[in-house]
Amino acid sequence: MQKLNWRRIVLKVGSALIAPDQDGCRSRYLLTIAQFIVRCRSQGIEVILVSSGSVAAGAHLFPATQERTVAMKKAMAAAGQTEMMAMWDRFFDFPSAQILLTHGDLRDRERYESIRETVFTLLDHGVLPIMNENDTVTTDDLKVGDNDNLSAMVAAAADADALMIFSDVDGLYDKNPNLHDDAILLPEIKSIDESIYAMAGCATSAVGTGGMKTKIEAAEKATSHGITTYIINGFKEQTFTKLLEGENPGTIFLPYEKPMQEAVHWMTHTASEQGEVVVAGSYDESLEGETGCIRGDEIVAVHGEFAIGDTILVRSSDGTRLAKATANYSSCLLNFIADNEQSEFSDKMQDSIGPVISEKDIALLEKS
Numbered sequence: 001m002q003k004l005n006w007r008r009i010v011l012k013v014g015s016a017l018i019a020p021d022q023d024g025c026r027s028r029y030l031l032t033i034a035q036f037i038v039r040c041r042s043q044g045i046e047v048i049l050v051s052s053g054s055v056a057a058g059a060h061l062f063p064a065t066q067e068r069t070v071a072m073k074k075a076m077a078a079a080g081q082t083e084m085m086a087m088w089d090r091f092f093d094f095p096s097a098q099i100l101l102t103h104g105d106l107r108d109r110e111r112y113e114s115i116r117e118t119v120f121t122l123l124d125h126g127v128l129p130i131m132n133e134n135d136t137v138t139t140d141d142l143k144v145g146d147n148d149n150l151s152a153m154v155a156a157a158a159d160a161d162a163l164m165i166f167s168d169v170d171g172l173y174d175k176n177p178n179l180h181d182d183a184i185l186l187p188e189i190k191s192i193d194e195s196i197y198a199m200a201g202c203a204t205s206a207v208g209t210g211g212m213k214t215k216i217e218a219a220e221k222a223t224s225h226g227i228t229t230y231i232i233n234g235f236k237e238q239t240f241t242k243l244l245e246g247e248n249p250g251t252i253f254l255p256y257e258k259p260m261q262e263a264v265h266w267m268t269h270t271a272s273e274q275g276e277v278v279v280a281g282s283y284d285e286s287l288e289g290e291t292g293c294i295r296g297d298e299i300v301a302v303h304g305e306f307a308i309g310d311t312i313l314v315r316s317s318d319g320t321r322l323a324k325a326t327a328n329y330s331s332c333l334l335n336f337i338a339d340n341e342q343s344e345f346s347d348k349m350q351d352s353i354g355p356v357i358s359e360k361d362i363a364l365l366e367k368s
């Protein structure tokens, strides 16, 4: 076995591996993954596990005849999570820790920092963090919705150098291999664009969420942070042998040569906008001036309700999404400034608080 040069990795395990028979947790595939985790740790590699499967694991505890409402799925997740954690914990002679998250936690900068601190402390003390979305408390507004994207957010938060998404297929194919016999496996993706997304179809298993689309979204999030991403088959033992030999067992997505800075990455890929401001000129005109920031008199409209420190979208008046940014003003105050543009009070307020958006808190978006 060669020495692997990963420092820290995030492994994401899909529901089909946890509950392959859709009848509670099974150790059949998890044992091999657990052995891989043990081997990596014995080489000094820090491992974080993102484990799906709480709903699939808990499903057998509820009558199959009853409708699977959202409330029922949340109950399955609550019960299944305990079974799943117990199963993982049985495999290891080192401690593990459960971290349940929502998008509401990750998009709040303070809570995000707090999560990072906890994860790093666990890793420093040899504890294996096992993470999942907190399905029992999530609402549509609060959830990430799939663990592929969640694992990429976790990988970025943890400054991992590899993200491995273990699924029920060998990797990304040019079309869904479960529907097309002539689908071709793509071993290496250098950059992700629309043509890659066009290949991705939905999940075909009864327990998967998001299919290949959310895995490509995850790969885009992770690679833009400099994290090499794999989509690989967790059902096959040879996947793990190959990984440990430094080979690619499925599809590898190469990291950006120039990864985004951490704060800009968080704003682009993890934070979600709470409202938006519409600026008069183009973003370049607003930002490449002397001030390098956006002032109140450049804003033509304010939409939504947001507080100081929230992430907002900057849009040009022709509708183009220009940037995401941290608001230095609440929407309430900005509306006041917009309504009283010429007032002395408005000017004084901006002189004392500063620009509405500062250059250091802006993440440029692809023009769309």
Ligand SMILES: Nc1ncnc2c1ncn2[C@@H]1O[C@H](COP(=O)(O)OP(=O)(O)O)[C@@H](O)[C@H]1O
Pocket: 013, 014, 015, 016, 166, 167, 168, 169, 171, 172, 173, 174, 175, 176, 177, 178, 199, 200, 201, 202, 203, 204, 205, 207, 208, 209, 210, 211, 212
């Ligand atoms: N282009 C593609 N290449 C590979 N799999 C694809 C593709 N398009 C759709 N899929 C589907 O995505 C599934 C994997 O996603 P999903 O069921 O959500 O897995 P998981 O539970 O591991 O997250 C595959 O089983 C396959 O049916």
Ligand SMILES: N[C@@H](CCC(=O)OP(=O)(O)O)C(=O)O
Pocket: 013, 014, 015, 016, 051, 052, 053, 054, 055, 056, 077, 132, 133, 135, 145, 146, 147, 148, 207, 208, 209, 210, 211
């Ligand atoms: N949080 C959910 C899993 C959601 C999800 O993304 O599932 P999967 O597509 O199997 O990775 C659960 O624990 O059941």
